[in-house]
Amino acid sequence: MGSVFSFIQPRIRHERLKIFQEENFMKNMWPEIETVKRENRYEIALSGSAIDEKIKEHGLDDSLFSLVNLNYICINSTCLSEIPDRISQLTNLQTLSLYDNQIIHLNPLIEKLNKLKTLDLSGNHLTEVPDIFSNLEQIVTINLSRNNIRRFPTLRNNKKLTELNLSNNELEEFPDVCNAELTNLSELKLSQNQIELIPEEINILPLLKVLDVGSNKIKSLPGNLGDCGKLKELNVKQNPICDRRLLKLxxxxxxxxILDYVRQHGPKTARNVQGNSKKGKKNHRISENADDISSNSEFKYKITVFRAKDDDCAVIISKNVETVRKYIICCIVQSIVFSESTLKKFLQLQNKIHENECCKRNAATIATHDFKKLGTGNLTYTTMKPDELKLRPLNRSKEMTGKELFEKLQIEAENFRKEKKRNTYSGIHRYLYLIEGKPEFPCLLNSKGEVISFPPITNADISKMELGSTDIFLEVTSSESLQICKNVMNNLLREMVLLFEADLNVLQVRINDEEGTMKNVYPSKADLNFSDENLIQIIRVNL
Structure with missing residues (x-):
């Protein structure tokens, strides 16, 4: 009997010790992590000022890496500066999203996550990328945009990779991705780098649908680019293209x-053009059109900029915005005529610029208003507490506070994600992290004190653009720099000219401080200086 008792007693002590250790472990765990562990969830999202403060004081809670069943981690908008080595323990992880943090190095142990499908480290401080991707054979999406990366390793074994985003970096060479193993690569985003050449082997990527190399240093396009049969969206704007005919196209x-012209005229390693075929005749017609464009010495379109008068609408900027969303520029485009088609395309254009130049609203946000609905008097750019800011959001029937809108959008996003069984959010819900945990929200008010814009989330319904709108009030805000605002607005106006295929009349809008001193005005003499020869002429009246 004694021997049985002596056998049971250590087991009881061992079980009690385990319970004690578990309770002590749970006691020191972050509540967000404890909830995930207790409910046996497979996903965790950590963001906002509260998480940021915890990381500043104690670093990332190490107990996160005990949740070995996790398949989704999102940590964003914090001071997180490194990826702990214990990340390698989360072998079930499929999505690792660590965007908009302060990460300096990409931990090479990420290569141990052999189930990883999505890696997002955009908006950090990476300068180098270790050669880790060859072991990530399940990877589908890699997003390292908005870093300081100078070189990217060769990709070979990533047969499932569909999207690679390296935009807004310091790349001097086109990444080594032109190989037959990357059979599913369909989106390659490399805008705003220092790339000088597109490799001739670009046509080896059979499913390439999107190629964005805008704002680089590319002087010519290889003829083989014309053989990318699936390519539907090509952006090579804002490059010093030497071929003037190609630049016009x-x-x-x-x-x-563009592809037809490049196929016909660009340097090529193996030409497949059939001179007597219908395709050959079509290319000949393109060539003739390009010559016509080249020989036309007159501008095709013009933007006329009118000086803002003392009694014109101005924006009064409050000191409160300096720590929230500091920069704003505005202008008014007059006498626009919308059709159902152009209105739809205009709204789509905003979304496109938000994705690209605005870096998914991280760098800047565009808002458009029917100017005649704003009423008379000046506008005010200021901040309000989430429970004090009130507006009727775009396409919604009920007025709500900023706090109520944020919470409602959170619920909608979570319900939609669960319904669609996705790990990511869509639409406006993708941008909620940009304001999460903020003590005050930025907003633009009309002269009656009504909120007409709540950047970077939504506009108010009272100034909604409609088919009958003729004068458009354009607004661009940013927390990063005034120049980013100007770059975005310049591009928006240029794209509007091409969309409407018509001249534009643009009225300046001044930004004044609360004492009445002008902070900036747009467009100034330094703005709208396009490099495109003979396309858009800028006429400045009384500037």
């Missing part, structure tokens, strides 16, 4: 016309 034509 880039500014005025669609992807198919």
């Amino acid at each position: 880039i500014d005025q034509c669609r992807t198919k016309q």
Whole structure:
């Protein structure tokens, strides 16, 4: 009997010790992590000022890496500066999203996550990328945009990779991705780098649909680019293209016309053009059109900029915005005539610029208003507490506070994600992290004190653009720099000219401080200086 008792007693002590250790472990765990562990969830999202403060004081809670069943981790908008080595323990992880943090190095142990499908480290401080991707054979999406990366390793074994985003970096060479193993690569985003050449082997990527190399240092396009049969969206704007005829086509034509011209005229390693075929005749017609464009010495369109008068609408900027969303520029585009088609395309254009130049609203946000609905008097750019800011959001029937809108959008996003069984959010819900945990929200008010804009989330319904709108109030805000605002607005106006295929009349809008001193005005003499020869003429009246 004694021997049985002596056998049971250590087991009881061992079980009690385990319970004690578990309770002590749970006691020191972050509540967010404890909830995930207790409910046996497979996903965790950590963001906002509260998480940021915890990381500043104690670093990332190490107990996160005990949740070995996790398949989704999102940590964003914090001071997180490194990825702990214990990340390698989360072998079931499929999505690792660590965007908009302060990460300096990409931990090479990520290569141990052999189930990883999505890696997002955009908006950090990476300068180098270790050669880790060859072991990530399940990877589908890699997003390292908005870093300081100078070189990217060769990709070979990533047969499932569909999207690679390296935009807004310091790349001097086109990444080594032109190989037959990357059979599913369909989106390659490399805008705003220092790339000088597109490799001739670009046509080896059979499913390439999107190629964005805008704002680089590319002087010519290889002829083999014309053989990318699936390519539907090509952006090579804002490059020093030497071929003037090609430059005109880039500014005025669609992807198919550009590819036809490049196929016919660009340098090529193996030419497949059939001189007597219908395709050959079509290319000949494109060539003739390009010559016509080149020989036309007159501008095709013009933007006339009118000086803002003392009694014109101005924006009064409050000191409160300096720590929230400091920069704003505005202008008014007059006498626009919308059709159902152009209105739809205009709204789609905003979404496109939000994705690209605005870096998914991280760098800047565009808002458009029917100017005649704003009423008379000046506008005010200021901040309000979440429970004090009130507006009727775009396409919603009920007025709500900023706090109520944020919470409602959170619930909608979570319900939609669960319904669609996705790990990511869509639409406006993707941008909620940009304001999460903020003590005050930025907003633009009309002269009656009504909120007309709540950047970077939504506009108010009272100034909604409609088919009958003729004068458009354009607004761009940013927390990063005034120049980013100007770059975005310049591009928006240029794209509007091409969309409407018409001249634009633009009225300046001044930004004044609360004492009445002008902070900036847009467009100034330094703005709208396009490099496109003979396409858009800028006429400045009384500037």
